Amino acid sequence: MVISLQNISKSYQQHQSILQAVHSVSLNIDKGEIHGVIGASGAGKSTLLRLMNVLETPDQGTIVVNNQTLTTLPNRKLREARRSIGMIFQHFNLVSNKTVFDNVAVPLELTGYSKKAKVDRVNECLKFVGLEHKAEQYPAQLSGGQKQRVAIARALANRPAVLLCDEPTSALDPQTTAGILDVLKTVNQEFGVTIVIVSHEMDVVRSICDKVTVMDGGKILETVSIETEPYMIPDNDPKWFLEQLTEKERNSNA
Amino acid sequence: MPDIILKYQAEIWQSIGETFVMVGLSIAFALLVGLPVGTLLYLCRKGQLLENRSIYSGLNIFVNIVRSFPFLLLVVFLIPFTRFIVGTAIGTMAATVPLSIVAIAYYSRLVEQALLEIPRGIIESAVSMGASVLEIIFKFLFVEARSSLVLGLTTSTISFISYSTVMGIVGGGGVGDFAIRYGYQRFETELMIYIIVMMIIFVQAIQFTGTTIAKKLDKK
Ligand SMILES: Nc1ncnc2c1ncn2[C@@H]1O[C@H](COP(=O)(O)OP(=O)(O)OP(=O)(O)O)[C@@H](O)[C@H]1O
Ligand SMILES: [Mg+2]
Numbered sequence: 112m113v114i115s116l117q118n119i120s121k122s123y124q125q126h127q128s129i130l131q132a133v134h135s136v137s138l139n140i141d142k143g144e145i146h147g148v149i150g151a152s153g154a155g156k157s158t159l160l161r162l163m164n165v166l167e168t169p170d171q172g173t174i175v176v177n178n179q180t181l182t183t184l185p186n187r188k189l190r191e192a193r194r195s196i197g198m199i200f201q202h203f204n205l206v207s208n209k210t211v212f213d214n215v216a217v218p219l220e221l222t223g224y225s226k227k228a229k230v231d232r233v234n235e236c237l238k239f240v241g242l243e244h245k246a247e248q249y250p251a252q253l254s255g256g257q258k259q260r261v262a263i264a265r266a267l268a269n270r271p272a273v274l275l276c277d278e279p280t281s282a283l284d285p286q287t288t289a290g291i292l293d294v295l296k297t298v299n300q301e302f303g304v305t306i307v308i309v310s311h312e313m314d315v316v317r318s319i320c321d322k323v324t325v326m327d328g329g330k331i332l333e334t335v336s337i338e339t340e341p342y343m344i345p346d347n348d349p350k351w352f353l354e355q356l357t358e359k360e361r362n363s364n365a
Numbered sequence: 366m367p368d369i370i371l372k373y374q375a376e377i378w379q380s381i382g383e384t385f386v387m388v389g390l391s392i393a394f395a396l397l398v399g400l401p402v403g404t405l406l407y408l409c410r411k412g413q414l415l416e417n418r419s420i421y422s423g424l425n426i427f428v429n430i431v432r433s434f435p436f437l438l439l440v441v442f443l444i445p446f447t448r449f450i451v452g453t454a455i456g457t458m459a460a461t462v463p464l465s466i467v468a469i470a471y472y473s474r475l476v477e478q479a480l481l482e483i484p485r486g487i488i489e490s491a492v493s494m495g496a497s498v499l500e501i502i503f504k505f506l507f508v509e510a511r512s513s514l515v516l517g518l519t520t521s522t523i524s525f526i527s528y529s530t531v532m533g534i535v536g537g538g539g540v541g542d543f544a545i546r547y548g549y550q551r552f553e554t555e556l557m558i559y560i561i562v563m564m565i566i567f568v569q570a571i572q573f574t575g576t577t578i579a580k581k582l583d584k585k
Contacts, residue, residue, distance in 0.1 A: 166489060189495075190497060191495060192495070193492075193493060193494065193495035194494065194495040196493070198490065198493040200489070200490065202486050203486075204484070204486035204489065204490035206487060206505060206508055206509055207585045208509055208511060208583070209584075217494065218494045220504070221494055221500060221504075249584040251584060251585055262490075265494075
């Protein structure tokens with residue numbers, strides 16, 4: 112077990128009322144697993160994910176990641192613990208005034224890598240996501256899929272045991288989504304990184320996850336093991352879009 | 366070179382020097398104190414990393430009070446404080462005290478606003494990487510806001526020049542004071558116009574430099 116949430120609750124003060132975003136949730140995620148979290152908007156998926164690295168402090172409950180109880184760690188230790196928990200986001204969150212290289216270098220600088228080791232590691236990570244030729248470009252010069260690859264390289268730089276993903280493909284088109292999902296799968300298989308992926312796209316979850324937790328109203332409805340089905344990779348052909356569109360129409364007409 | 370300028374050459378150079386001292390020290394205080402104060406204002410806001418109501422309110426009230434004072438009244442009001450700091454309330458050094466206080470208040474507000482433009486997600490990613498508050502400030506906030514910070518400093522500098530022109534009332538001297546004393550009060554209208562033109566060119570040059578640097582730094 113690499114992530115263990117025990118009886119976690121998190122509420123937010125919203126105007127006069129209190130909103131229970133996550134309500135006494137317990138969840139265990141095994142090492143090497145790709146674990147999906149799915150549910151309607153507002154179900155508490157992002158909050159649950161952000162609790163896993165204590166980006167949100169729980170009102171109650173215990174969070175254990177990599178055998179460390181994050182909920183009781185002093186601030187400095189918590190920061191150290193976070194270095195082995197990577198995170199990627201829907202909107203990538205790259206520093207737009209840093210080059211691709213410098214973005215990936217930041218976590219290494221925080222860990223105190225030497226200059227030489229840093230350069231090597233950044234290049235290694237960029238090569239892994241296939242963007243070594245973009246090292247000197249700025250995020251604004253990249254496509255959405257490339258930005259997410261940089262974010263993945265950055266999250267992997269410190270060789271984390273866990274990678275938390277909040278809607279990593281929701282801002283991307285289907286082709287690009289398929290590419291990112293492939294990268295995540297490789298991260299899991301090659302480096303044994305445990306991945307938690309929040310999504311509201313059924314296809315995404317189905318194509319990559321071993322287990323899926325369904326959330327509703329801040330609670331876990333159920334966690335199920337699934338057989339992965341390959342993500343339908345559409346080709347770049349504009350005809351494909353047409354076919355999809357007309358097929359839908361035909362189905363709804365029928 | 367027009368005769369009138371040659372005639373007052375020495376005085377003109379001296380007044381330019383005084384303006385440089387007053388504006389230069391204001392910029393220094395804006396950077397050394399205003400930048401940290403503005404950053405603290407931002408960080409202590411509700412929902413930010415160092416959320417702290419009393420620090421935020423304290424700084425916020427200081428900035429608002431200084432900025433709402435009519436500047437000449439502030440200069441007069443601060444005379445006892447100025448005397449305490451530099452030993453006299455008269456002269457160029459004395460004039461830099463109220464100017465620097467305005468500079469701190471003015472620039473810190475612009476710094477706070479520049480930092481507020483940074484998307485929340487950037488800070489979240491920094492926290493998720495295990496960055497400390499200082500690391501977040503230097504590796505994320507200042508990097509992401511650098512072109513707004515430069516533009517803010519440019520605007521501030523131009524305001525400081527404008528404020529410095531009235532420092533004649535405490536014997537601060539400077540170009541503005543020179544233009545008033547020689548150009549206006551001694552009816553040397555030509556001289557006054559030359560000085561005004563010189564200041565316009567000077568301000569344009571500062572704005573141009575600031576905008577150019579900001580553009581260079583901005584990769585968004
Ligand atoms: N910082 C916050 N302050 C107040 N309320 C919040 C905050 N973060 C989340 N909430 C509330 O908590 C509930 C759960 O939010 P959460 O972001 O976890 O949902 P989600 O399942 O990720 O939804 P989506 O699919 O739209 O991203 C929502 O009702 C949301 O409004
Ligand atoms: Mg969400």
